[in-house]
Amino acid sequence: MAIHDDFVMTIDEDDDTVMIHEEEEVIDDDEAQLKAKKVKGEKKKQKKEQKPTDFDSGFTFANDGGGNVGPVHAWDFTAARGMLKASQTGDVPRVSIDDIIAKKRKENKEKAKANAAKELEDEKLDDEDKVEDAIVEDDDEDLAADGFGGGAEEDEEEEEEEEEENSASDTEEEGVSDGENVEDADRDSDEEEEETESSKAEAERKREYFAPEEENEARDHQAFSSMNLSRPILKGLASLGFVKPTDIQARTIPVALLGKDICGGAVTGSGKTAAFIVPILERLLYRPRQTASTRVLILCPTRELAAQVHSVAVKLGSYTDISFCLCVGGLSVKSQEAELKMKPDVVVATPGRLIDHVRNSTGFGLDSCEILVMDEADRMLEDGFADELGEIIKSCPKSRQTMLFSATMTDNVDQLIRMSLNHPVRLFVDASNQAATRLVQEFVRIRAHREADRSAVLLAMCRKTFKEKVIVFFRSKAAAHQMKILFGLMGLNAAELHGNLTQEQRLESLERFRDGEVDYLLATDLAARGLDIKGIETVINYNMPTQFAQYLHRVGRTARAGRNGRSVTLVGESDRKMLKMAIKSATNSQVKNRVVSPETIQRYKKKIEDLGPQIQDVMREEKEERSIRQAEMEVRKSENLILHSDEIYARPARTWFQTEKDKKKAKEIGKNDHKSKFGIKPEEVKKPEVRKKRKERKKSNNCIITIIEFVC
């Protein structure tokens, strides 16, 4: 056994070095091949056996947040899809990016066939030159009959076979030995103490601010049946396959049923959604029914998460008479208005659209709101959300119950005061900043001068190792989109998810990924929080996120509810601080180092470079298609204005809470808030070393673009 020097993750000769040792057996070539085959066979066998439920049957429910494997999909986008249809007005059929890529691939195949045929033809002609009295025309026909196309197919298959073979050897080269644990002692002793201990004064403030969680409320509930829940709620839980409550559910439900304010935190995938929905439904069963009113408001930071929470609530409440409404941007305002007029008991919303309705939909207000929930509450306190939240809170009665939840929940009193909580109970199940227990975190080192290798590393890993149920996170929409083109041209089945897509495209991508129609979801942080897609095996971070909370949420899309999962993060030199925090977050889970061999990287770099002109072609065609669609939309808009001008101008003008400019400003303030929270003063941004780090990050983010530019 030998320890590989190459496996040391951080910058050499650095005092702060965090050592991640990986032991690798040194084996000779023959033995290596035999062993690789055996390992591959065993892995396949394990995978096959694991496939139906990669769930640890010995897993302790109440300690770990897991439980029975629930139904295949606890949620769907039925409500969102319904509103989508209502908002569509005779859409023109569009050419999707997939169509353009497929066309390009077809062209490539045809070109390859033609080239192969031409080569054969040339060879034949060469041969014929040697033969006297050759009949050129006839021979040409014969050649076409048996040679055209066949050669190209074979070539491609050979290429595929080559891939497979390489795959076997490269898996070994990648040399990630299973079952390796990072030595905690090393980790702890080498790390500088970065956590800022709350001062005594702050601890005192917290003691005063939070209500104590009373012993009898938090008693160990082994089953939902011991929680005094009504039959319709128990039936709803059973229909989703929930038998035992998870830790956060066992602690939250009794306290929430008492109407107390709650500030709750538990790791990703530990069942926080049901933790707040169950007590809400139970309380609503006892509502007065004479007059309808909206009593519960659940706020989420993204449309997709809101749609998911709405769907879970509908399913859990399917044996009750409680009504629900989904109220998010990107979907039909009109149909939402119509639903809100009926005063649904529960509204699940994103803040912007909710404020729009509060201001502009007659007959809808929040004055009857009795329970306000904020999912991903720490996110809602950031960026542009803070002002919108202030506006929403102002519209809700003071006497309401407020519940805040997140895997990275803050207990910072100053921030919470803004939410005007009433002596909240602090229910933090796991130590803060902790990753899920069954998550294996892997890191791939990208050296400073190798930033341009990122795309090749990603493609090599996806082509060879991570072949299905993979989410890849990118820092920018452009990077996710360009990678979608690259994946497509390489024959990898991927969907993209980011803010540049229409709402319909966003839902479609998620559904296709959820249903296994595509193997990869290439996303921005839009998909980082809350989304619960069963069976995600791997999360790849193309870049390390800039906020640690975001890292935890991203990797939390896998290893949920007691299942296994793996994250692979490409770590640049400027990400060392984040890397250390990530390693620290892995108290029970494993940390490993992944190495992709330089030869593999070079081979994939070459492939990407060869595809450069085609990427450009696809992007150009896409741009043209977009311009046509835009022009058609303008024409339709003008026609509508002419046809329905009376009705349009008779409507009262909608008012907006914030202009785009206001929103931008609020976002800037939010960013600065965040920076100061993490010890970066706004003025520090101007310092050269900070500028350099930012530049490096930007460089890694744009490396796909660099490759394309380099080639073209």
Ligand SMILES: Nc1ncnc2c1ncn2[C@@H]1O[C@H](COP(=O)(O)OP(=O)(O)OP(=O)(O)O)[C@@H](O)[C@H]1O
């Ligand atoms: N009591 C339970 N028994 C079995 N499965 C459960 C139970 N509660 C929740 N689950 C399942 O656990 C998974 C994760 O739940 P959920 O999405 O609520 O997690 P979360 O804590 O909100 O995660 P995140 O922090 O990522 O938003 C879901 O698939 C859900 O169906």
